[in-house]
Amino acid sequence: MSDADIVFQSYGRSCNNIVFFEDFYSIFMSKSHDVREMFKNTNMEAQRALLRSGILWLVMHSRGMPDTKIKALGKSHSRGEMNINPMYYSLWLDALMETLARHDPKFSKELELTWRRTLKPSIDLIQSMY
Numbered sequence: 001m002s003d004a005d006i007v008f009q010s011y012g013r014s015c016n017n018i019v020f021f022e023d024f025y026s027i028f029m030s031k032s033h034d035v036r037e038m039f040k041n042t043n044m045e046a047q048r049a050l051l052r053s054g055i056l057w058l059v060m061h062s063r064g065m066p067d068t069k070i071k072a073l074g075k076s077h078s079r080g081e082m083n084i085n086p087m088y089y090s091l092w093l094d095a096l097m098e099t100l101a102r103h104d105p106k107f108s109k110e111l112e113l114t115w116r117r118t119l120k121p122s123i124d125l126i127q128s129m130y
């Protein structure tokens with residue numbers, strides 16, 4: 001199985017439980033006051049649903065899907081729009097790994113490295129558009 005398939009299956013074991021996305025945002029926000037501030041006026045119920053698709057776009061991009069959705073994220077998170085400084089993506093990715101560790105029964109250190117390696121090109125592209 002390719003790395004992209006391994007990650008796709010791991011996400012499949014995790015993303016059907018809405019608690020996954022609640023846990024993600026509480027872990028992500030626990031990491032930084034700045035992050036908490038950015039979401040203070042956000043409808044988090046809608047945001048959890050948006051993130052569910054957003055992560056899927058990263059996973060599908062790694063499986064060869066065109067980069068249209070990733071570029072749209074790069075644009076919306078860029079300086080001129082939501083102004084998300086590239087430094088926050090490592091916290092975001094750490095939060096995702098901690099959330100997967102809680103929800104994917106097959107999570108392991110090796111699977112974490114596979115996830116990180118697989119999402120890197122998409123996240124690099126988003127950051128490069130800042």
Ligand code: HEM
Pocket residue numbers: 035038039041042043047050051053054055058072073076077082084088089092123126
């Ligand atoms: C909004 C995904 C990283 C902060 C969104 C939206 C999606 C999304 C799908 C909905 C709007 C849109 O489609 O553009 C992602 C993905 C990320 C990521 C997949 C990782 C690659 C980050 C990071 C931050 C952040 C690192 C920093 C704190 C926000 C904020 C909003 C947002 C503040 C708007 C919330 C609102 O509407 O009030 N994100 N995001 N995102 N994201 Fe991200």
